[in-house]
Amino acid sequence: MCGLAGLLRPMPDAGAAQLTELARAMGDQLAHRGPDDSGVWVDADAGIALSHRRLSIQDLSPLGHQPMASADGRYVVAYNGEIYNFGALREVLVARGHGFRGHSDTEVLLAAVSEWGVEQAIAHCHGMFALALWDRQERVLWLARDRVGKKPLYYGWAGDTLVFGSELKALWRHPAFDNAVDRDALGLLLKYDYIPAPHAIHERSFKLMPGTLLRLDAATVAQGAAAHQPERDQRRYWDARERMTAAIAAPFAGDRREAEQHLDTLLRDAVAQRMVADVPVGVFLSGGTDSSIVTALMQAQSTKPVRSFTIGFEGSHHDEAPLAREVAEHLGTAHRELYVSGADALAVVPTLPDMFDEPFADASQVPTALVCRLARSDVTVALSGDGGDELFFGYSRYQRALRNLRWQQRVPAPLRRLLARAARQHGEASRTGGFAALAAEMGARGVGDVYRQRITRWRDPDAALLGASTPATIYDEPQPLRGAGTAADAMMLADFMTYLPDDLLCKVDRTSMAVGLEARAPLLDTRVAQFAWSLPLAFKHDGGESKVLLKQVLRRYLPDAMVDRGKRGFGAPVTAWLRGDLREWADGLLDPAQLRAQRLFDADLVQGLWRQFLGGERKWHTHLWNVLMFQAWHRHWQAQRAALATPPRAG
Structure with missing residues (x-):
């Protein structure tokens, strides 16, 4: 398993050294996902940079290093996941004339894309994955996610630059990423305890939907910076509702x-x-x-x-x-x-x-x-x-x-x-x-x-x-x-x-x-x-x-x-925690003055639930826990922003 990150500029106005430095910094935020190896690939003329952190699972040799280029040089991929049917795909591709240097599923994925094109190749792959693939000939970036959504992929805009990664902390590393909290997404957190895709906690930021492809070039990146609509722009290659309906029939x-x-x-x-x-x-x-x-x-x-x-x-x-x-x-x-x-x-x-x-x-x-x-x-x-x-x-x-x-x-x-x-x-x-x-x-x-x-x-x-x-x-x-x-x-x-x-x-x-x-x-x-x-x-x-x-x-x-x-x-045992060892921690995060200063929550309403909970009302522990998880996250995010106040700049 691995971590990936990268960026695409609508105008190729940054040098290779700048792009490399920034992409590496974004990827390094994901070192925990891939402690075994790292790599960066850039094409400054196209404004594209891919970064990868590797957790070696298949083919532990350097032949599994990423970002990896296809044998014909047209495609470059940063890929996170496992294609479980890669052995069967490899046999088909060998019969069609493809050769392989190592035995990683990444190399099979690239050969499949070269043979069938991006959309058909992804449809052939069964497993868990998220990937960013650059087509050097068409100058197109493809983002893709597996059918069920086992592996994550965030994307969004930092200024006018498209940024993407396995986790949000990679996007934060871009100096222009200062996107505010998306209040509507915060409502989803309060409702469900999590934020469903395609929404994400930041404005102008999204999760790629499961079973989905996203095709991006310089023009669509420039347009999307102003008005990206994920449900319109993403292409479903596998839809659970359609598949379930067909199975029932x-x-x-x-x-x-x-x-x-x-x-x-x-x-x-x-x-x-x-x-x-x-x-x-x-x-x-x-x-x-x-x-x-x-x-x-x-x-x-x-x-x-x-x-x-x-x-x-x-x-x-x-x-x-x-x-x-x-x-x-x-x-x-x-x-x-x-x-x-x-x-x-x-x-x-x-x-x-x-x-x-x-x-x-x-x-x-x-x-x-x-x-x-x-x-x-x-x-x-x-x-x-x-x-x-x-x-x-x-x-x-x-x-x-x-x-x-x-x-x-x-x-x-x-x-x-x-x-x-x-x-x-x-x-x-x-x-x-x-x-x-x-x-x-x-x-x-x-x-x-x-x-x-x-x-x-x-x-x-x-x-x-x-x-x-x-x-x-x-x-x-x-x-x-x-x-x-x-x-x-x-x-x-x-x-x-x-x-x-x-x-x-x-x-x-x-x-x-x-x-x-x-x-x-x-x-x-x-x-x-x-x-x-x-x-x-x-x-x-x-x-x-x-x-x-x-x-x-x-x-x-x-x-x-x-x-x-x-x-x-x-x-x-959240109820016991909040009335016991975590009470002081919760009191600090739910401080009315802090809530009012954030201008996100109705401080009186939240404080009222906190008092009722401490008074014995058992139902409010779930309401309070998701507010507390947001407050703890918000404090962490603010600290990260302060720590990254002077990062390397590119784009």
């Missing part, structure tokens, strides 16, 4: 036993592809269904004990370490567990703004950071179980939303409309139960509205912000699948397209890359996703049991007693 025709066999075969291959590396590989093991099935399939295909890792929490009823230990002993893995105290966990909190460099408020980022640190002491690659919940109906909130939808559909439409108006007037009160909560549920227009009540933090974030208008997302659509499939399918799609890439995968990427660890998610192989979408709901949820088919596959490797047990969760 052509459902799996076999019985449950045949589906079990097919899923086992798909997962075995997906896991095997992700075990390929020239460095040690391990697995995160929590003891739940998803991580257990990945671990079982790894061990079934390994000639030696797989290295597995678990974090345990002292004195916590959420401790999963005993479950993971039982699974590890049964499978015969080389297991390591680390028990951490509350003090150990709290020590991570001050590092979060630098680790994420965009405000992020999923508190499970803390234990995730700890397990990544543990795994990195032994391995360079770790497989995870991410994706099982979104594909196989794993969240209990899905069941609650379906129950509430059934209740809501019994209410006459005129009464639902009245209740919807009443809910809008009550705002945040709908979080605390009573009539406001009932009105919010019963006033829904469809499953999308019902499900949004289950997942949002601030119900009306604009009321807490000054001058914000929170953008709509797929969660604001009454019917996310637009009439196809079931209500359950619609909820899983919304999470797959938004919560999965922008919360879960973001969390794993930042916490793993902070310690130079590559994380891979075999359950998110697109073949597995498209098969899951073709299955009837009864194969996923039946009689109150979730992940039915996944558990049937798991029974091939573990006894029933290890399969049929509830998951304990991987969260963090």
Whole structure:
């Protein structure tokens, strides 16, 4: 895994030395993502500079160095990720006359682009990746991101210069990047705990959408500096909603036993592809269904004990370490567990703004950071179980939303409309139960509205912000699948397209890359996703049991007693932290004078929630945590701006 950064000037008015110095400085901000090697490539006449930091996974030799040029010299790429089918692509390309010096997937990617062109080549690649590719002949920059959104890619404008990188800290390094906080994006943070793509925390800055290509030349960079519209300018080469709709229209025709066999075969291959590396590989093991099935399939295909890792929490009823230990002993893995105290966990909190460099408020980022640190002491690659919940109906909130939808559909439409108006007037009160909560549920227009009540933090974030208008997302659509499939399918799609890439995968990427660890998610192989979408709901949820088919596959490797047990969760005791060890820290960040000076929040409203929380109201911990995560990030960003006040200038 690696980090990339770069810039493109609309007018090539900077010398090669200036561009090289600036691109290297941008790339060096990502040294944690690639501690093994670094490189810079510039074409001053075209105003382009690419920077790369390398974490060596495939082809550890200098033949894997980046930025890398194609054999014909036309294309140059800075690339972050893994193409899991690169071996098969290489065979096809050799048959078409291409030669290879090394055995990296980067070299295969470049040969594929030379053979088929950018758009077709990317469509052939299956894996996790983000890349910046320069076409020297056409003088065009292509930015691309994998289908699911496993790897990040930010871009934006610093003055009139396009800047891009794996993390925002690379963009900050450009001397003209002084973009203010995007208040609308901040509203999304308050609503969801994260900022969904294509939005980013800064004005004139964006995340590339999953499954998307962006084509840029000097003219479009100049135009975009004034009025870039990401939804218009980005090209989708893979669309989850379209793929799910097509899978539903052509459902799996076999019985449950045949589906079990097919899923086992798909997962075995997906896991095997992700075990390929020239460095040690391990697995995160929590003891739940998803991580257990990945671990079982790894061990079934390994000639030696797989290295597995678990974090345990002292004195916590959420401790999963005993479950993971039982699974590890049964499978015969080389297991390591680390028990951490509350003090150990709290020590991570001050590092979060630098680790994420965009405000992020999923508190499970803390234990995730700890397990990544543990795994990195032994391995360079770790497989995870991410994706099982979104594909196989794993969240209990899905069941609650379906129950509430059934209740809501019994209410006459005129009464639902009245209740919807009443809910809008009550705002945040709908979080605390009573009539406001009932009105919010019963006033829904469809499953999308019902499900949004289950997942949002601030119900009306604009009321807490000054001058914000929170953008709509797929969660604001009454019917996310637009009439196809079931209500359950619609909820899983919304999470797959938004919560999965922008919360879960973001969390794993930042916490793993902070310690130079590559994380891979075999359950998110697109073949597995498209098969899951073709299955009837009864194969996923039946009689109150979730992940039915996944558990049937798991029974091939573990006894029933290890399969049929509830998951304990991987969260963090935020309420206890804020009323205990973190209270002084929170008091400082929520200081009314500081909030008023920022002119972003309604200071009285935030302080009111803080006082109610300290007085015993349990519901406000999520509202306060995302405000605190923003405040901590804002302080960090201001410090970074001050530290970079006199950087090298170019452009």
